[in-house]
Amino acid sequence: MARRITYQLAINEALDQEMARDETVIVMGEDVVGGTGASGEMDAWGGVLGVTKGLYAKYGDRIMDSPISESALVGAAVGAAATGMRPVCELMFIDFLGVCFDQIYNQAAKFRYMFGGKAETPVVIRTMYGAGFRAAAQHSQCLYNIFTHVPGLKVVMPSSPYDAKGLLIQAIRDNDPVIFCEHKALYAMEGDVPEESYTIPFGEANIVREGSDVTIVALGRMVIQAGKAAAALAKEGISCEIVDPRTTSPFDEDTVLESVENTGRLVIVDESNPRCSMATDISSLVAQKGFSSLKAPIQMVTAPHSPVPFSGALEDLYIPSPAKIEAAVRLVANY
């Protein structure tokens, strides 16, 4: 039965249900318990934003704090996955990929291919991304495109509590390495989520809103921004269809192309920096395979080619806003 819970709780519930179902599922990360070795309470934090809170009481040593050593932590998760466990490793902020990327893209991603098909590495790396917290340049980035570039990795970015739970359960059961990207500004978002366990397959986009004039492909938190824009535009008589790919690797090309075939116009909303991004990737896809459907040039609404600023005034300018999305939609609608 569904009830309204937060994105954060949906993730917690997915972890809880999978740990209960399969004892090879283990959780590791920096302060995913919190308090280890200290004189106060255990499960003091349950993750830096409390996402794993309560799992320690149920699963004890199957959830473990790590020293602040992302290479060893992620590498240990990868090594444990290759030898029979299903680790869910928390890389606190996606920005920290710089200190552990080798273990992800040179090790986990390549084992199966390099070893002639003989390795299985069912690791999930949960990581928090995105701007909006005044967390500045090293704690706010959208680096999912970097992972998407790497063959051997799957990349997931849920935009709702329902998707967060179903996609995370799928990620844990999946036998390939998965990067699970959680937008920090979505943790408090509420939505209908079934109590029971369920999975959402990878590579199947979700049509969040149906429409006939313009296709908006939006990723992660930008699905919410696009929804606000679409609601405003509907009042002007512009009907937007919002496609949420849900996973950037694998990517559901067919749903995007079919939508553009129906609308003839495409706006892509991607919170990442614009160069070599999901926005350019999707533009390229539609330019190559959907060219004859297009009635207007493709528009990209993205962050600028700059680091994420600290100042709230600047960060608000940095993040793609509903107003910018509306402007892009009007431009293609009136082309």
Place this chain on the structure above:
Amino acid sequence: MSIDLSVEDLLDAYRTMKTIREFEERVHVEFAKGGIPGFVHLYAGEEASATGVCMNLRETDYIASNHRGHGHCIAKGVEVDGMMAEIYGKRSGTCHGKGGSMHIADLDVGMMGANGIVGGGPPLVCGAGLTAKMKGNGGVALAFFGDGASNQGTTFESLNLATVWKLPVVFVAENNGYAEATAASWSVSCEDISTRAQGFGMPGVTVDGHDFFAVHKATKEAVERARNGGGPTLIECKLDRFFGHFEGDNQNYRAKDEVKDIRENKDCIKRFSKTLLSDTAITTDDLAAIDKEVQALIDNATAKAIADQEPGAADLLTDVYIKY
């Protein structure tokens, strides 16, 4: 000296060391002929380390290796035919020609892969050790790495993590004196890599890596400690490589006659044979029989590898994912 290994074990050790040596000497010759593609790093001269270490491991224990990995593979039980074919990039190779010399792996015998990234292996064995600990199966995981990787952050992080998580892990630093073309005596900030163990709260020991018995004894203690819940150990084997960093390396950074001197006076197989002949019932005929057997094994593996098929276009995109 007193030897606490059976004649059978000692002959097995000799066979392994000899197999590694002949494998590497043959790859050296064949590489020079131009038949072997890519980057190849040979292990000849270091056989006492891989052999003395791996004799203490079960098939279900795991090792992670490095770019100089052929010896570790053979000592852990990877099939020589498949290895040779892999080095030639052929379809019957251990990894079907998709890995090559730097990525030979066979998880079925606990070999988690040679590794093209210096310092890539130590984090991975923390994971294999964690699996053994969580499953309570008494398994041990062991990382081989060089003096070069002893300076990598991944190695330091792994040493710390293994102690903090009390993992059944052994770290084996094979210090052959050179990280590529740079001397370890310059690039490693301490005299003995094993002394770094102290800073990570684990026992550390340096042994003469040319001495099979010394390596075997140190590893036996470390593996037993790990299996019994006593946590990790760092072992440093000081040894020498007969060849360059990679095949094609003119080794002009080494002293004149350095390699000649090593081959004459520090050959671990000569030393091991001498001990076997003087301190055990093993005879020159026993060793000669193994030599002949090994020669045939390597000849056969090489001939098969050369004759084998290359992978085809249909193989290019297989095994990127299990399901996509």
